[in-house]
Amino acid sequence: MSTKRNQDEDTKPVKKHASYWAMGLLLSMKDPELFIKEDDAVVVIKDKYPKAQYHFLVLPKENITSLVKVTKEHLQLLKHMNKVGQDIAESYPNSVFKLGYHAQPSMSRLHLHVISDDFNSTCLKTKKHWNTFTTDFFLPSSKVISEVEMQGKITPVTNDKIKKLMDTPLKCHKCSFLAKNMPTLKSHILVHLKKFI
DNA sequence: GTTCTAGAAC
């Protein structure tokens, strides 16, 4: 028989590090598989799990942890990120792009999404994925810039509002179609794909 | 952010 030990002491939870996965963008920025280009101020990478045919991220080299840290001092940077994103988008003339920020990103460090509006990707799987790009959870880059210009900062979206946005019924972003589930929505959006001769 | 999977929904 082994000596009885104090289980509470042995299994006391050890304080964990801040979620390792949330730092993933730092690794992605250095991943040659994802790297697109860089300049003095920003790095452009492919999203590791693209939610559309084309899905890029523009990240400042300056460590800005999130949108709520953005001030008027960052206005030039925000405009530059937008310009870099537009340039990327224009290099794919057959697609329409959305440029914007998630109201409550999972990944640390500010990142601008540059994503084609087909949303046709095997990596787009969940209702949450869908609603982060097709509801007001997605803050267009132009609106973020004008809000910082007008009030010097971004007003955070409340957790209650976030929850409601994530609960938005699955609606097609291009028509009034309401899908009963994700597989139905994913097959429906194929209808809106540009047809090539 | 993703993966995994229990149990809800069908």
Place this chain on the structure above:
DNA sequence: GTTCTAGAAC
């Protein structure tokens, strides 16, 4: 019985 969603992850 199978499909699909939603919550835990030590």
